[in-house]
Amino acid sequence: MEPVSVLARRMAAGELSVTALTSACLDRILDGDGEGRRTFTMIDPDRSLAMAGLADRMRAEGRASSPLAGVPVSIKALFDIQGKVTTAGARVMEQAPPARADAEAVRRLRMAGMVVMGHTNMTEFAYSGLGLNPHYGTPGNPADRSRIPGGSSSGAAVSVADGMAAVGLGTDTGGSCRIPAAFCGLVGFKPTARRVPRSGVFPLSHSFDSVGSIARTVECCALVDAALAGEPIAAPDAPPLSGLRFAVLENYVTEDMDDAVARAFEAALRRIEAAGARLTRIRLPDLDRLPELNARGGIVAAEALERHRERLARCEAGYDPRVAIRIRKGETLRPGEYASLLEARLAMIGRANGITADFAAVLMPTVPIIAPETAALEADDALFGATNLLALRNPTVANFLDRCAISLPLPVDGLPVGLTLMGETLADRDLLAFARGVERVLAA
Secondary structure (H helix, E strand, O other), X not given: OXXXXXXXXXXXXXXXOHHHHHHHHHHHHHOOOOOHHHHEEEOOHHHHHHHHXXXXXXXXXXXXXXXXXXXXXXXXXXXXXXXXXXXXXXXXXXXXXXXXXXXXXXXXXXXXXXXXXXXXXXXXXXXXXXOOXXXXXXXXXXXXXXXXXXXXXXXXXXXXXXXXXXXXXXXXOOOOOHXXXXXXXXXXXXXXXXXXXXXXXXXOOOOOXXXXXXXXXXXXXXXXXXXXXXXXXXXXXXXXXXXOEEEEEOOOOOOOXXXXXXXXXXXXXXXXXXXXXXXEEEOOHHHHHHHHHOOOOHHHHHHHHXXXXXXXXXXXXXXXXXXXXXXXXXXXXXXXXXXXXXXXXXXXXXXXXXHHOOOOEEEEEOOOOOOOEHHHHHHOHHHHHHHXXXXXXXXHHHHHOOOOEEEEEOOOOOOOOEEEEEOOOOOHHHHHXXXXXXXXXXXX
């Protein structure tokens, strides 16, 4: 699948019809030898093709609604789609009533003319960074089908990598767009949480949940981000890197790195520096406290438990036990601890802002490991738990600090590795511009 801007140019020139593009995506989804049955939990081919036909007619009349008109998009299964059940990757949600309206994010993408391909698979209730799902299966990583795709937006990433959609709409509470992007060789963008409305999205943590996207290029994510934020649909220009100052985070995120990740990360830093950027090694000492603050599940577990308490009491046997145990960690928080964690977070945000304010972005490895094998994680709960925490560790930094962040694929010979650029709070468009510049240098 070509990047969004290329598809838009081809459709505008009459070289490619939206109907043909949508049909090709459906063919890939329905291919019995492909990953479609594990990647999508719901498709509605008739509605997708009807939307494609409408987009073709509007383009023929010169009335394309936006640069995104006709571009196929997959929707993570925790977004409401009118008339469909929002399962959030869980069997216990299958009997819920169908959604009466689209989630606001979905509505905005439809208004931009995008063709919705269906609901994509995900970690149950979005509560893991690995992407395993015992109910609907785990999509295979496009680089090596025996390995995990990352999560929780697992199906979103595989839908893009396998040409079932040009963009995957996802959420990111602790890396759920950026982890699968890093593991699958794609771009994953997490906006500042308040930037995109979350109405009609099944929540995990109202403090951290963000609505983001996974696609092939930074420009793709920037165009979709503009639509989601209700802004004019355009991508910021890529500035030259010469003279830009980037911070390289040295503590917390560089521990326990695979050799392949360390080599790719250092090679990327050399390329960025060779392009004229100035790199400064920094430390954010507060990050070393995160394991202690999250020892009993932290803010996410507390807020997830509040959402799931009654449902767990009724039907916990229907949950993925690896998810249920994480939610129940919220029961171990001490009296007053949740309020104390919120206060500690605000203080840490303020101190971090003071350290990073003068930099274009903070650089770090997206995930310190390459995608592990699925079978090993399914067979060993202890390995699953340790690997999940390690996969989430780095990307969670941006969520905890209320920042925007983006993961770019690095040039590698082996399995995919991601580079994160973390921006300032609500400086999303600036970050996307800097990321386009870095992307250009890495691809040179």
